[in-house]
Amino acid sequence: MLCFFTFLWVIKPGNDFFRYSVLFSGLFALQQILKRIFTYWEIDSDCFRERRFLKVREIPWQTVTRVGRFQFAGYLSIFFVNQDEDSGFITVNPADREQLLAALRQYAPQAKFDV
Numbered sequence: 139m140l141c142f143f144t145f146l147w148v149i150k151p152g153n154d155f156f157r158y159s160v161l162f163s164g165l166f167a168l169q170q171i172l173k174r175i176f177t178y179w180e181i182d183s184d185c186f187r188e189r190r191f192l193k194v195r196e197i198p199w200q201t202v203t204r205v206g207r208f209q210f211a212g213y214l215s216i217f218f219v220n221q222d223e224d225s226g227f228i229t230v231n232p233a234d235r236e237q238l239l240a241a242l243r244q245y246a247p248q249a250k251f252d253v
Contacts, residue, residue: 179230181241186216188228197228199245206252214238214253 173191180187185196197218204217208229217227232238239253 179232179238181238181245183245186228186242186245188230195228200248202242202246202249204250204252205239205242205246216242 176189176191178189180189185198186202188195188197197216197220201218201220202216203219204215206215206217207213208215213229213231214235215227215229219225230238239251242249243251
């Protein structure tokens with residue numbers, strides 16, 4: 139996709155709005171790629187920690203309510219309810235799924251597992 143936008147930039151269509159939208163789309167695509175590359179997870183006795191590029195999100199184990207399959211093979215969704223802040227879910231794609239499930243079962247025994 140980025141190559142396509144670069145090609146369009148090089149042939150220089152006459153509309154400036156089009157040029158800037160191509161530049162913005164290319165930068166947005168690069169940001170999305172970097173965000174996926176720099177995402178990783180940490181597990182300790184206090185919380186499940188997700189690090190995305192420049193953002194850190196901590197989910198205490200007592201707030202985890204459900205662990206289930208996401209739509210795609212290999213992906214897991216961790217659902218949580220946090221009264222003070224936000225509630226929702228995190229989708230993870232671990233390299234070792236069984237090891238992650240074992241850790242989740244150890245630290246969040248109150249969660250319902252649908253995997």
